[in-house]
Amino acid sequence: MGKYIERRLFHSVFVVFGITLIIFLITNVIGDPVVLLLPPDATRADYELLRRELGLDRPLHTQYFIFLGNAVRGNFGKSFLFNKPCLSLVMEYLPATLELTVASMLIAVIVAIPLGIICAVKPYSILDRFGRVFGLLGQAAPGFWLGIMAILLFGVKLKWLPISGRGSFAQLVMPALTLGFFSMAAIMRLTRSSMLDVLNKDYIRTARIKGLPGKWIVLKHAFKNALIPVVTIVSLMLGRMLGGAVVTEIVFAWPGVGRLAVQAIYLRDFPLVQAVVFFNCIFFIGINLLVDILYIWIDPRITYEKKA
Amino acid sequence: MNILFLKKFPIAGGTILFLLFLLAALAPYISPHNPVEQNLTNTLLPPFWEKEGTMKHLLGTDNLGRDILSRLLYGSRVSLMVGFSAVFLSCLIGVWVGLLSGFLGRWVDSLVMRLTDVQLSMPYVLMAIAIIGALGPSTLNLIIVLAVCNWASYSRVIRGEVLSVKENEFVELAVVGGCRTGRILFLHILPNVVNTVIVLTTLDFGRMIIFEAALSFLGLGVQPPAPSWGNMLADGRAYLTIAWGLATFPGLAILFTVLATNLFGDWLRDILDPKRKKYMTGP
Secondary structure: OHHHHHHHHHHHHHHHHHHHHHHHHHHHHHOOHHHHHOOOOOOHHHHHHHHHHOOOOOOHHHHHHHHHHHHHOOOOOEOOOOOOEHHHHHHHHHHHHHHHHHHHHHHHHHHHHHHHHHHHHOOOOHHHHHHHHHHHHHHHOOHHHHHHHHHHHHHHHOOOOOOOOOOOHHHHHHHHHHHHHHHHHHHHHHHHHHHHHHHOOHHHHHHHHOOOOHHHHHHHHHHHHHHHHHHHHHHHHHHHHHHHHHHHHHHOOOOOHHHHHHHHHHOOOHHHHHHHHHHHHHHHHHHHHHHHHHHHHHOOOOOOOOOO | OHHHHHHHOOHHHHHHHHHHHHHHHHHHHHOOOOOOOOOOOOOOOOOOOOOOOOOOOOOOEOOOOOEHHHHHHHHHHHHHHHHHHHHHHHHHHHHHHHHHHHHHOHHHHHHHHHHHHHHHOOOHHHHHHHHHHHHOOOHHHHHHHHHHOOHHHHHHHHHHHHHHHOOOHHHHHHHHOOOOHHHHHHHHHHHHHHHHHHHHHHHHHHHHHHHHHHHHHOOOOOOOOOOOHHHHHHHHHHOOOOOOHHHHHHHHHHHHHHHHHHHHHHHHHHHHOHHHHHHHOOO
16 A cells, blocks of 8 residues: 555656646747736847846756746745735735635535435435435536626625625625535436446445344445445546636635735736746645545455555 | 436437537528627627517627627637637647557556656646747637647557557557558458447547637637637626626537537447447436
């Protein structure tokens, strides 16, 4: 297992390098940062001057290694917008995004897994029908639109909840539900189908014949075995949430990194965009790594011996 | 519980989708008004069933007096076109890469798999934001971004399928018989994975429509005054307190389209690709 984690860590480091390369290419090859920075009426001489100042006249690979060296040390330069180091800005805004993401995932998991189990235990019951409709709708509705609708209903019409900002618990409710809704539906659907699958297995029948209590069978025998695909989708959804958080943060004026990134794009603050994308990726890779290690714990049959 | 009822008639999703395409195609003929024509004396009208609504603007007008129904109809063209192109492009890239990686194996496979790892480790929206930030927002760039951010999942799945298909004797025979790689990939392997491709693309189509809306909502996709469901939502958000319809109708349109696509995709999967059924939906 130690060896596996080691290999997995090495692999993650490779992915991080890949990401720095892509971020570098996106900003320096596809787009020209100098053009983005200069006002529209700048002259050719201004262009050359700024280009030299930013070190963009050097060969591309040299630029990349300089960028990489800085990125590894968390140095993405100063944000033009805030005139502060990007790293400290990201760190300043990151807690809000994490709070939102964690709250959304908690809500999603707390609702989805029990609902999925109940639907699977009593298929074709009224609750199951409700669960399936919820699953279908939840995967078809754009999250940010649901957010807007929630604002309309609970914020504007009923005036139950504040419609923007961060600070109080009430302000967290709507953004977290909005961001968590899609994941909730997806996790519910998968829990349900995975449980249905397991509940039809022979060992469950054996347990029933042995006369074990139904609840015990469902929770101890079936759920533990149905958990692996559920853990996979939870991790996938967590990654997806980091992306979804961008739009949710805009809708609810939530002061997180996603909103920061969008502001940075509008105002062409490229170092800041690079920093936000980079840290989000690192976070995402970290989650995937954790999940892979978690699998070994959930399912001792997984050894990863053969997998490269 | 009407949606489950629809599920019993599997063709329903496909029919709705077909009707949507038809509406989009006929938009210039059936739209009651010009979608970009402003009328500042008629702004923010409610839909016809409300007290101040008129039959002239069935779903009301927006902040610039433009007819919402017409904008929705024209917006469907943009959404469907962007969704379709993005899926087509990403599938084209992804399937080729997946075929090559699965069939050639060795260093090509390792390289491609590491690339997909990198690709799949980047949060979608953020990467799209970074690319559009560099390219500038436009409909074409939006399609490119959606395709570029999406090919990796196709490659992964197709590679897996190819790995199992290429173990078949007919592939070995083709190799022994001296077929060129291109011929083997095209004539022997591709037909065996094409069902998977069809199912994946259908299910992806709805996702692309949502992403189009999200990016246009952020102002990074389809640019005004051209109507798209995403930028209509963005406009509507500003007038939430005085005109509820502005943000509600485009969202309903997206919901309806994606729901139809998903139902259609589920049905296709059940008939074309029964293996995959068990992990994606319940029975």
